[in-house]
Amino acid sequence: MTPGATRDEDSVVTTDQHRTPTDGVEFEDEQEAVDAAPGGLGRRHFVGYVVAGSTLAVAADLTTGAMPADAATPAAGSGTPIPSAPQIAEAYDLEDLQTQAALPTSQLITIEVDKDGVAHFALPRMEVGQGITTSTAMIIAEELDLPLSKVQVSLAPARPELLFNQLTGGSNTTVSTYTPVRVAAALAKKRLLDAAAILLGGQVALLKSKEGIISLPGGGSVTYGEAAAKAASPSTEKVDVTLKKPSEHKVIGTPRNRVDALDAVTGKKQFSMDLAVKDALPTMICRPPTVNGKPKSIKNRAAVLAMPGVTHVATLPTGVAVRARTFGQCIDAVRALQVVWNRGTVEGMDDEAVLKQLRAAQLPLAVPKVPILAKTVEASFEFMFRSGAALEPNCAVADYKDGKITVWAGLKSPLVAQANIADALGIPQTNVTVNVITGGGSFGHKLFSDGAIEAARAAKAFGKPVKLMWHRCDEPRQGRSHPMSTSRIRATVLGNSILTFEQRHTGVSTDFRHGLGERLTNLAADLPTGLGNLGFSESIFLLTQELGYNMGVVTQLLTETKNQEQFPTSSVRNIYSPDVRTASELMMGKLAEALKMDPVEFRLRFLKEERTKAVLRKVAEVANWGKTMPKGTAQGVAIHKEYKGATATIVELDCRPETVNRKIRDAVTGPRVMRATIVVDAGLVINPRGLEAQMMGGVSDGIAQALTSSSHLRNGSFLEGSWDNFFYTRQWNAPLDFQCVVMKSDSEQPGGAGEAGVASSMAATAAAYWKATGTMPTRFPILHDQTPDAFEVKPFSPPIPESPTDGLQYTY
Amino acid sequence: MPKHTFKLNGETVTVDVEDDVRVLWVLRDILGVTGPKYGCGINVCKACTSHINGKAFNPCSVQVKDLKETDEVTTIEGLPDTVGKELHPMQQAWLDRDVAQCGYCQPGQIMAAVALVKKVKAEGRAITNADLDSIRNVCRCGTYSRIREAIKQGSTKM
Numbered sequence: 011m012t013p014g015a016t017r018d019e020d021s022v023v024t025t026d027q028h029r030t031p032t033d034g035v036e037f038e039d040e041q042e043a044v045d046a047a048p049g050g051l052g053r054r055h056f057v058g059y060v061v062a063g064s065t066l067a068v069a070a071d072l073t074t075g076a077m078p079a080d081a082a083t084p085a086a087g088s089g090t091p092i093p094s095a096p097q098i099a100e101a102y103d104l105e106d107l108q109t110q111a112a113l114p115t116s117q118l119i120t121i122e123v124d125k126d127g128v129a130h131f132a133l134p135r136m137e138v139g140q141g142i143t144t145s146t147a148m149i150i151a152e153e154l155d156l157p158l159s160k161v162q163v164s165l166a167p168a169r170p171e172l173l174f175n176q177l178t179g180g181s182n183t184t185v186s187t188y189t190p191v192r193v194a195a196a197l198a199k200k201r202l203l204d205a206a207a208i209l210l211g212g213q214v215a216l217l218k219s220k221e222g223i224i225s226l227p228g229g230g231s232v233t234y235g236e237a238a239a240k241a242a243s244p245s246t247e248k249v250d251v252t253l254k255k256p257s258e259h260k261v262i263g264t265p266r267n268r269v270d271a272l273d274a275v276t277g278k279k280q281f282s283m284d285l286a287v288k289d290a291l292p293t294m295i296c297r298p299p300t301v302n303g304k305p306k307s308i309k310n311r312a313a314v315l316a317m318p319g320v321t322h323v324a325t326l327p328t329g330v331a332v333r334a335r336t337f338g339q340c341i342d343a344v345r346a347l348q349v350v351w352n353r354g355t356v357e358g359m360d361d362e363a364v365l366k367q368l369r370a371a372q373l374p375l376a377v378p379k380v381p382i383l384a385k386t387v388e389a390s391f392e393f394m395f396r397s398g399a400a401l402e403p404n405c406a407v408a409d410y411k412d413g414k415i416t417v418w419a420g421l422k423s424p425l426v427a428q429a430n431i432a433d434a435l436g437i438p439q440t441n442v443t444v445n446v447i448t449g450g451g452s453f454g455h456k457l458f459s460d461g462a463i464e465a466a467r468a469a470k471a472f473g474k475p476v477k478l479m480w481h482r483c484d485e486p487r488q489g490r491s492h493p494m495s496t497s498r499i500r501a502t503v504l505g506n507s508i509l510t511f512e513q514r515h516t517g518v519s520t521d522f523r524h525g526l527g528e529r530l531t532n533l534a535a536d537l538p539t540g541l542g543n544l545g546f547s548e549s550i551f552l553l554t555q556e557l558g559y560n561m562g563v564v565t566q567l568l569t570e571t572k573n574q575e576q577f578p579t580s581s582v583r584n585i586y587s588p589d590v591r592t593a594s595e596l597m598m599g600k601l602a603e604a605l606k607m608d609p610v611e612f613r614l615r616f617l618k619e620e621r622t623k624a625v626l627r628k629v630a631e632v633a634n635w636g637k638t639m640p641k642g643t644a645q646g647v648a649i650h651k652e653y654k655g656a657t658a659t660i661v662e663l664d665c666r667p668e669t670v671n672r673k674i675r676d677a678v679t680g681p682r683v684m685r686a687t688i689v690v691d692a693g694l695v696i697n698p699r700g701l702e703a704q705m706m707g708g709v710s711d712g713i714a715q716a717l718t719s720s721s722h723l724r725n726g727s728f729l730e731g732s733w734d735n736f737f738y739t740r741q742w743n744a745p746l747d748f749q750c751v752v753m754k755s756d757s758e759q760p761g762g763a764g765e766a767g768v769a770s771s772m773a774a775t776a777a778a779y780w781k782a783t784g785t786m787p788t789r790f791p792i793l794h795d796q797t798p799d800a801f802e803v804k805p806f807s808p809p810i811p812e813s814p815t816d817g818l819q820y821t822y
Numbered sequence: 823m824p825k826h827t828f829k830l831n832g833e834t835v836t837v838d839v840e841d842d843v844r845v846l847w848v849l850r851d852i853l854g855v856t857g858p859k860y861g862c863g864i865n866v867c868k869a870c871t872s873h874i875n876g877k878a879f880n881p882c883s884v885q886v887k888d889l890k891e892t893d894e895v896t897t898i899e900g901l902p903d904t905v906g907k908e909l910h911p912m913q914q915a916w917l918d919r920d921v922a923q924c925g926y927c928q929p930g931q932i933m934a935a936v937a938l939v940k941k942v943k944a945e946g947r948a949i950t951n952a953d954l955d956s957i958r959n960v961c962r963c964g965t966y967s968r969i970r971e972a973i974k975q976g977s978t979k980m
């Protein structure tokens with residue numbers, strides 16, 4: 011079977027089968043349907059709805075324009091590279107899965123224009139810093155001809171009717187909402203123009219709309235606010251609408267600052283713990299000393315209840331909850347609690363024991379028959395556990411009364427949270443209201459609702475509203491981690507060609523029970539190439555991994571140990587890609603060596619796609635690839651291809667002893683990335699300034715994962731309990747020079763941004779380390795075995811450290 | 823319960839709370855001043871950075887009883903008033919460089935930056951890379967490069 015051709019048919023058929031008369035994705039005629047089929051891109055005529063109401067409200071189906079991309083045809087290799095058949099992710103990737111996921115249901119999203127001419131839109135996604143409220147406001151401002159300041163984007167509460175279409179993940183927000191949001195906004199403008207024509211007594215064609223004002227040349231003007239009431243409809247109607255041509259765009263593609271920037275720098279931006287919910291008092295949990303331990307009994311409940319400020323104490327499945335007047339008093343109470351614990355799920359285990367499990371689970375490498383003279387090149391890598399915690403810890407506000415609960419939290423999968431909370435409390439899902447609050451970072455953490463479920467349980471147990479927050483120390487110790495993994499690669503080389511490239515990735519199982527899994531089940535039968543037969547994680551792996559090189563027979567496979575309940579895990583920013591790509595790019599380095607080629611030349615020769623080659627050429631030019639570097643310092647290069655785009659990164663790493671051994675108190679210094687250059691092709695870019703910010707964050711993550719940040723499992727517990735133990739990139743390890751180039755793209759499809767920068771920067775940092783030191787790193791982060799020497803492990807019992815009192819000695 | 827009086831963002835406040843409660847919780851849980859954020863509670867992440875008598879300090883690590891009546895505590899909310907403007911030049915630099923991503927660390931970053939620049943200026947010199955490297959504030963979104971640019975810009979206006 012040629013996978014490309016079959017998939018092409020599959021995806022179109024699937025989409026058509028799901029089309030219903032009311033879903034808003036209608037084609038004007040058959041010819042158009044044919045034109046639009048590949049991805050629905052480039053199409054400008056759609057159907058939207060005017061919704062009955064007293065002011066103008068318009069709607070579009072959230073699935074409008076959502077179609078899987080066309081299957082790619084294998085690029086012809088030039089010269090010695092042996093073309094590889096397309097991998098699954100090339101033709102149909104995680105983005106397609108997510109956009110396709112909700113096609114069968116009618117799911118309206120609504121824009122309202124109020125009497126002040128302000129457009130309101132509740133985005134069914136979550137803002138965690140990735141800038142989607144800004145980019146969505148830009149898209150609306152564009153079609154509506156409104157200034158950005160007159161567009162208000164809020165976050166929608168859990169909307170059960172959206173089924174699986176309310177998950178923020180996989181960098182999919184803009185990919186999936188770009189068309190429906192434009193359709194609704196364009197329809198709003200159309201209705202406003204119609205109304206203005208009546209108010210001004212002129213023809214629509216003569217009217218000009220600009221910055222929220224509609225004017226009739228030589229005949230007066232009305233504001234959007236004035237036209238909105240007139241444009242309101244007493245009944246809901248279906249209306250045809252035409253979108254702007256890309257060449258008419260004045261907002262999309264221009265650099266804009268974040269819409270919430272002023273609030274962020276003045277302290278007005280509200281996160282969950284900043285909300286003033288009446289009587290919601292601080293609540294914290296006393297957690298077990300080992301991973302996933304469970305409380306058995308409390309020895310001193312009365313004494314703790316009598317402590318200053320403490321109002322309630324109750325046992326929850328995950329620990330003992332304490333409610334008090336201040337969080338400080340919760341901390342004191344948690345430290346005072348004497349709890350008897352049941353054993354954890356990894357009692358007695360350490361890093362090496364998990365690695366042993368992984369090695370035992372590794373799939374064999376099975377090189378197909380190759381000529382006897384072919385040379386085998388092999389490499390094997392290990393990637394340690396990494397906490398996925400954001401700076402804002404897990405937290406939620408919950409208010410339970412008469413069998414009903416309201417929760418406020420940063421949740422990327424609010425529908426699953428709603429269902430889980432209903433389950434936990436034994437109440438119907440309709441009695442659970444979930445408000446989505448902007449989050450202080452996510453990186454995969456907020457896909458789950460661990461804090462929200464605990465808050466709901468505590469609110470019910472106490473019969474009082476709570477503001478529940480994890481202590482920082484709880485995060486690396488009991489919070490979700492990027493699973494430990496190994497990657498083995500074997501390639502065969504004959505002359506100037508690579509005949510085979512096999513990668514076997516093995517990991518502790520990744521918890522996907524946050525909704526994406528359910529989407530997959532839902533779609534299993536419709537998925538191309540029999541993906542439905544695989545487990546969730548194996549499918550996600552195949553949907554995200556794409557080597558991107560012509561190397562003959564290419565296989566990349568995942569195995570996960572079946573220990574879902576053993577470790578709290580989640581997909582952390584960029585899921586499998588940072589590890590898989592770092593391994594494969596280091597292997598590219600070995601292969602380039604085997605072929606005696608420069609790493610950039612080698613990649614340009616073997617890469618399949620022009621877009622990836624273009625970002626690589628650009629980064630080599632901007633970063634001055636191949637320049638002379640002092641001994642002990644080096645450049646490293648890597649590419650990555652995912653999220654409908656491509657990135658290439660070059661870092662300059664300083665591994666000289668005077669740098670590596672810099673002394674900073676309570677810190678790990680080590681090698682430093684002095685300069686990082688990243689070039690990204692993300693398809694159609696809504697906000698280049700926001701995209702650059704995401705790349706900057708991705709590079710920061712990549713550096714941390716390559717060099718310093720990991721968790722260490724010892725005797726059933728993770729050692730890390732603070733930001734001075736878990737060494738995420740800090741200012742002293744940030745690049746002194748960072749540059750991001752956003753490629754011009756003629757694509758009409760936006761790509762994903764939030765995760766796209768991580769993998770190539772981690773891989774480039776690893777490659778630079780190899781070049782600078784002469785040793786190819788095989789265990790990540792590179793300093794994993796040294797970092798525990800840099801801190802004193804905090805006690806496990808009590809589970810959280812005392813609050814210091816000497817702060818005034820450190821003022822500056 | 824003991825009463826504690828200090829100056830907060832230009833006004834005198836009095837709270838009824840136990841002596842040992844850390845100032846961060848007095849601000850956030852009792853006074854409802856939520857600009858300073860919690861990120862660790864042990865003087866590591868610096869998300870709570872505020873000023874005491876014009877110098878950076880971390881209220882998560884100071885007991886309320888250690889504040890004197892004359893002590894002036896400034897949080898991000900009170901920063902613009904210290905220069906008698908709508909925005910402090912450092913906040914403006916943060917806007918110009920579009921620094922914030924999730925924004926959770928940024929009140930602390932700005933308060934730390936202002937104190938650092940003041941200190942460096944008092945020493946009669948311009949801010950260096952070594953000064954910027956000494957900033958301990960964690961930004962899990964990784965906005966470090968824009969923070970460096972913004973501080974350099976902001977320092978020229980202070």
Ligand code: FES
Nearest residue numbers: 861862863868882
């Ligand atoms: S919360 Fe005060 S330094 Fe982290």
Ligand code: FES
Nearest residue numbers: 924925927961963
């Ligand atoms: S902006 Fe999110 S932690 Fe700094």
